[in-house]
Structure formats: structure tokens, C-alpha cells
Amino acid sequence: MNMVRAIFRRELASYFATPVAYVFIVIFLMLTGTFTFYLGGFFERGQADLRPFFNWHPWLYLFLVPAITMRLWAEERKAGTVELLMTLPVTPLQAVLGKFLAAWAFTGIALVLTFPIWVTVNYLGNPDNGVILAAYIGSLLMAGGFLAIGSCVSAFTRNQVIAFIIAVVVCFGFLLAGFPLVLDVFAAWAPQALVDAIASLSFLTHFADISRGVIDLRDLVYFALVIGTFLYANTIVLGWKQAD
Amino acid sequence: MLKTDGLTKRYGRHTVVDNLSIECGAGEVLGFLGPNGAGKSTTMKMLTGFVAPSAGTASICGHDVRTETRAAQARLGYLPEGAPLYAEMTPRSFLDFIADVRGLAGDTRRRRLGEVIERLHLEPVLGQTIDTLSKGFKRRVGLAQAILHDPDVLILDEPTDGLDPNQKHEVRELIRSMAADKLIVISTHILEEVGAVCTRAMIIADGRLLVDDTPDNLAARGDGSLDRVFRDVTLAGIPLAGEDAA
Numbered sequence: 001m002n003m004v005r006a007i008f009r010r011e012l013a014s015y016f017a018t019p020v021a022y023v024f025i026v027i028f029l030m031l032t033g034t035f036t037f038y039l040g041g042f043f044e045r046g047q048a049d050l051r052p053f054f055n056w057h058p059w060l061y062l063f064l065v066p067a068i069t070m071r072l073w074a075e076e077r078k079a080g081t082v083e084l085l086m087t088l089p090v091t092p093l094q095a096v097l098g099k100f101l102a103a104w105a106f107t108g109i110a111l112v113l114t115f116p117i118w119v120t121v122n123y124l125g126n127p128d129n130g131v132i133l134a135a136y137i138g139s140l141l142m143a144g145g146f147l148a149i150g151s152c153v154s155a156f157t158r159n160q161v162i163a164f165i166i167a168v169v170v171c172f173g174f175l176l177a178g179f180p181l182v183l184d185v186f187a188a189w190a191p192q193a194l195v196d197a198i199a200s201l202s203f204l205t206h207f208a209d210i211s212r213g214v215i216d217l218r219d220l221v222y223f224a225l226v227i228g229t230f231l232y233a234n235t236i237v238l239g240w241k242q243a244d
Numbered sequence: 245m246l247k248t249d250g251l252t253k254r255y256g257r258h259t260v261v262d263n264l265s266i267e268c269g270a271g272e273v274l275g276f277l278g279p280n281g282a283g284k285s286t287t288m289k290m291l292t293g294f295v296a297p298s299a300g301t302a303s304i305c306g307h308d309v310r311t312e313t314r315a316a317q318a319r320l321g322y323l324p325e326g327a328p329l330y331a332e333m334t335p336r337s338f339l340d341f342i343a344d345v346r347g348l349a350g351d352t353r354r355r356r357l358g359e360v361i362e363r364l365h366l367e368p369v370l371g372q373t374i375d376t377l378s379k380g381f382k383r384r385v386g387l388a389q390a391i392l393h394d395p396d397v398l399i400l401d402e403p404t405d406g407l408d409p410n411q412k413h414e415v416r417e418l419i420r421s422m423a424a425d426k427l428i429v430i431s432t433h434i435l436e437e438v439g440a441v442c443t444r445a446m447i448i449a450d451g452r453l454l455v456d457d458t459p460d461n462l463a464a465r466g467d468g469s470l471d472r473v474f475r476d477v478t479l480a481g482i483p484l485a486g487e488d489a490a
Contacts, residue, residue: 006344010330010337017332017373080328084389087292087324088345089317242296 003090007098008105015106024068028110031060036117048125053117054135054211058175058204061146066167068106069150070160072099073238077158086242092235100151100231107143111136131213138210141223142203146171148230155237171203174226178202245269245397245427246291250300253286253451260286262451263300268444270396273423275442275459276431279478283451284431285325288401291429292322304397318346321395325402327386331375335366335385338374339392346393360388363418380411387418398428404437416441435470439463449478 015021032053036042040052076082085095121127150167157163176182178199186195206219246268253261261283268274276284289295291302293309293316302309307316330338339360343353361367364384369377374385383403390398403419404412419428419441432438438445439459447455454477455462459470466472 002347003345006341009344010333010341013337014330014332079331080324080326081330083289083294083324084322084328087294087317087320087322088342089314090345091314242294 003094004098004101007085007090007095008102011099011102012105015102020068020071021106024064024106025110025113028060028064029113031064032056032114033117035060048121048127050117050121050127050132050135051211053114054139057139058142058207061143062168062171062175065107065143065146066150066153066164066171068103069147069154069167070163071154072103072151073155073234074157074160074163077241078160086238092238093231096151096231096234096238100147100227100234103147103151104140104144107147108140111140111143128213131211134213134215135211137215138207138219141210141220142207145174145203145223145226145230148227148234149174152230152234152237155234155241174201175203178205245305246303246429248291248300248302251287251290251297251302252299253283253290253295254298260451261290261297264448264451264453265300266446266453266456268427268429270425270427271423272444273419273428273430273442275438275445276429276448277433277435277438277445277474278431278448280433282448282478284448285401287448288322288325288399288429288431292320292399293317294324318393319395320397320399321390321393322398323386323390323400323403326405327383329374329382329385329389332373334371334373335377335381335388336370338385339388342389342392348393356392356394360392363391364388379406380408383407383411383415387415391422396426398422398426400428400430402431402433404432404434412437435474439470447474447477454478 035056036050036053040055042052045052073082076085086092118132121132122129149170150163153167153170154160154163156166173182179202183195183199186198190198206222209216209219247266249265251261251264252259264287276287278284286295290297291304291309293313296310304316305319307319309316330341333341339357343357348356361370364387366381366384366388369381374382377385383406387400387403390400400419404415407415416437419430422428423441423443430437430441442459445455445457445459445462446453455473457465462473463470466474466476
């Protein structure tokens with residue numbers, strides 16, 4: 001645990017040692033604000049809730065999360081510091097966890113900084129704050145899923161641009177797994193059971209449940225499994241890269 | 245303290261390190277010599293547990309680097325080739341991170357950090373980002389990181405490469421001053437370095453160990469010139485690859 005904490009602290013500090021953190025947070029806040037008020041019709045709806053705010057999160061994460069994760073391993077590989085890190089007495093799992101948790105904590109900070117919108121909706125009306133809290137939790141869990149995917153993808157390459165693009169594509173697939181765009185690819189040839197299984201992988205459907213205020217154990221387990229699976233895959237990819 | 249048995253690394257059909265068996269103990273300063281691409285760095289990457297061997301074993305202080313990787317890595321300090329560092333950090337925060345990972349705490353931590361910073365003269369640049377440091381300072385930060393936990397085995401991949409003569413001299417002094425109770429392995433293609441700091445020299449070419457002797461004996465073989473032995477040995481092994489090696 002000490003190793004994970006040491007790596008976590010180093011990683012999190014490194015976000016704020018470069019402009020990355022500030023650029024990300026400012027853009028994230030600007031976009032969530034713009035989307036909520038203009039595209040989401042926050043005022044026009046005349047309802048005191050944050051649906052127009054949370055509805056955009058999956059789409060913002062689709063591009064912003066890979067922008068965070070693309071550097072996680074690709075940059076270490078490019079700079080050669082991965083050799084330094086992996087020859088310290090640290091296991092691959094500890095390194096993966098430390099980096100992932102730092103990225104997740106960073107996303108959490110950005111999410112917490114959206115609090116003015118919560119203040120606004122409470123000033124204007126009487127929203128159900130339980131639903132809002134659930135939606136925040138759901139959003140954070142979904143961000144964790146995206147981050148785990150991005151981290152794993154980043155371990156494959158030393159090129160950050162490639163890491164970014166592949167992560168966006170994989171995340172897009174997971175986001176829309178329940179929709180015809182993805183399902184039609186499989187429906188033609190795969191057995192119905194597989195198509196159903198793929199449909200149940202959709203981030204959007206699981207997030208939609210939570211953002212309505214229903215915290216279902218299945219949704220929590222789902223995101224935990226996505227995160228666990230991709231982080232485990234991440235450690236395996238690191239091992240492969242060391243064997244060659 | 246360091247033992248390899250039949251250590252081999254193949255990439256596809258190309259054998260980079262070929263059946264290397266060596267054994268060395270405390271007090272030795274072992275110099276890996278060889279032309280570029282001879283397999284020196286790959287050997288060091290295997291010794292430190294970064295690259296998995298294709299065959300054979302290596303152990304540090306009795307810990308096999310594949311099966312007891314963490315225990316082996318805890319006993320060694322390593323300066324990778326080119327001294328890669330986290331560019332956005334300051335030497336102070338970087339060394340703090342290394343101290344965390346090395347499990348140094350309390351008085352020991354303060355003492356070791358103080359000693360290493362003093363020994364490598366890092367005081368003036370502690371608060372500057374590593375990105376902005378000169379090559380000499382970057383190398384010294386890399387060395388500081390390697391010796392921070394006072395390891396039994398120190399593996400330094402081209403520790404003086406790219407440094408000016410004064411800095412080279414300093415690094416050699418540092419190596420000499422630590423040599424008494426440690427095993428230090430350095431790789432280099434600068435021959436004078438071997439005579440200056442090493443107690444034992446190994447010439448490697450094309451992945452094979454060709455010579456294992458003291459620098460004095462080596463020089464005697466080439467009528468007092470290490471250059472000549474190096475050329476004779478490496479060019480006989482591989483006719484084309486040694487041109488710019490000396």
C-alpha cells in the first residue's frame with residue numbers, strides 16, 4: 001500500500017506541475033457549463049434538476065478522459081522513465097493502481113469543481129439532492145471505467161497520439177454498446193446471447209440508471225468489473241512489453 | 245553478490261546476449277566493455293529485472309531476478325542508460341519519491357537524503373525543475389537516485405557518457421569512494437575509464453563474453469594499450485561492427 005501511495009502522490013503532483021491540470025479543469029468546466037445551459041436547455045426546461053448537466057458527461061469523458069490517460073504509460077515509455085519505475089521494487093500492479101488512482105482523483109477534483117451548478121439549481125428551486133449525489137457518484141464511476149480503458153491502451157504504445165485515438169475508439173464502443181451502431185455489427189452473425197451480452201456492456205445504459213438516482217448494485221458491480229478487468233489487462237501488457 | 249548462469253536474450257533470431265555466466269562479489273568494480281550494440285545495456289536490463297531473459301538466470305544477493313524480483317531490486321541501485329528522469333519534477337520532490345518507494349523513513353531518510361545531496365552537490369538546484377537542468381546535473385540526480393538507499397549492488401549504464409572531463413572525474417571519484425563494500429557494475433566504451441576505476445574488466449562483443457581479466461593484465465596483453473586489446477578482441481569477433489567503438 002505504501003508503494004501505491006508513493007506513486008499516487010507523485011502522479012497527482014505531476015498533473016499540477018504542468019499546465020495539463022489547469023487546462024483540463026478549465027476546459028472541462030467551460031464545456032459542462034456551455035452544454036448544460038445552451039444545448040441542455042437548463043433554464044427552458046423549467047425543472048429544478050441536473051439532468052441537462054449529467055447527460056453530457058459521457059460525451060465529454062469520451063474525449064477528455066483519453067486526453068488524461070494517453071500520457072500515463074506512453075510518456076513513461078517515450079522518456080525511458082518506465083525503466084526507472086519498473087526497476088524500483090514496485091510490482092506492476094502497484095504501479096498501475098497508483099497511476100490509475102491518481103488519474104481518478106484528478107477527475108474527481110474536476111468534478112467537484114462543478115459545484116457552482118449545484119449551488120445554482122438549489123438557489124433556483126428545490127431539486128432532489130439525493131438524485132444529484134447519485135448522479136455524481138455514477139459520473140465518477142463512469143469516469144473510472146473510461147480511465148481504466150485509457151490507461152490500458154496507453155501501455156501498448158510509446159506514442160501519445162495513438163494512445164489517445166485508440167482510447168477514444170474503444171471508449172466509444174463501450175459507450176454505445178447497447179445501440180444499433182455497435183450491435184448491428186454483431187447481430188448479423190453472432191448468437192443472440194452474445195449480442196445481449198454486448199448490449200449489457202453499454203456505459204450509457206448503466207450510467208442512465210444511476211443518474212436517475214437509482215443506485216443498483218448491478219451498476220456498481222458493472223463499473224467495478226470494467227475497471228478491474230482493464231487494470232488487470234494493463235499489468236499484463238506491461239509484462240509483455242518487458243519480455244521483449 | 246551477483247551471479248548469472250547461461251543468461252541469454254534473443255530478439256527473434258537475433259541473439260543479443262549469448263550464454264553469459266559471471267559471478268562477482270563485494271569490493272569489485274566490474275567494467276563491461278564493448279562496442280555499441282554489444283549487449284551491455286541488455287545485460288544490465290536483465291540484471292535489474294526490467295527485461296526478461298530468454299534463457300538462463302541472474303541473481304542479486306541470492307535473490308533470483310525473475311522469481312524474487314522485488315527482493316533483488318530492493319538490494320540494487322540502477323542508473324539506466326541516459327539517466328531518464330521525470331522532467332517535470334524538481335530534484336527534491338524526485339528524491340523524496342525515491343525515498344518513499346525505497347521505504348526510507350525518519351532519521352535514516354533525512355540522513356541519507358542529506359548525504360546524497362551533499363555528495364553529488366545537488367544543493368543549488370534542488371528546487372529547479374529537472375527539465376531545466378544541465379546534462380551534468382541530470383546525471384547527478386540519476387546517480388543520487390541510484391545510491392539513495394545505500395544498495396549492496398550498484399549497476400550504472402554509461403555513467404559518464406556525455407559529461408565534460410571535470411564531471412567525468414567527479415563521477416569516477418564517486419565510484420571509487422563507494423567501491424570498498426559494494427559491488428559496482430559499470431558499462432562504458434571509454435577505455436581509460438576502465439583503467440581509472442575498475443578492478444575487473446569484461447569485454448563483450450556480439451553478446452558473447454570474450455575477455456574477463458584485470459585492467460592491468462589487459463593492458464599488458466596489448467603492450468600497455470587497452471585500445472589495442474579492445475580492437476584485437478572485438479574486431480576478431482565481429483569484423484564490421486567495431487569501427488567507431490574505440
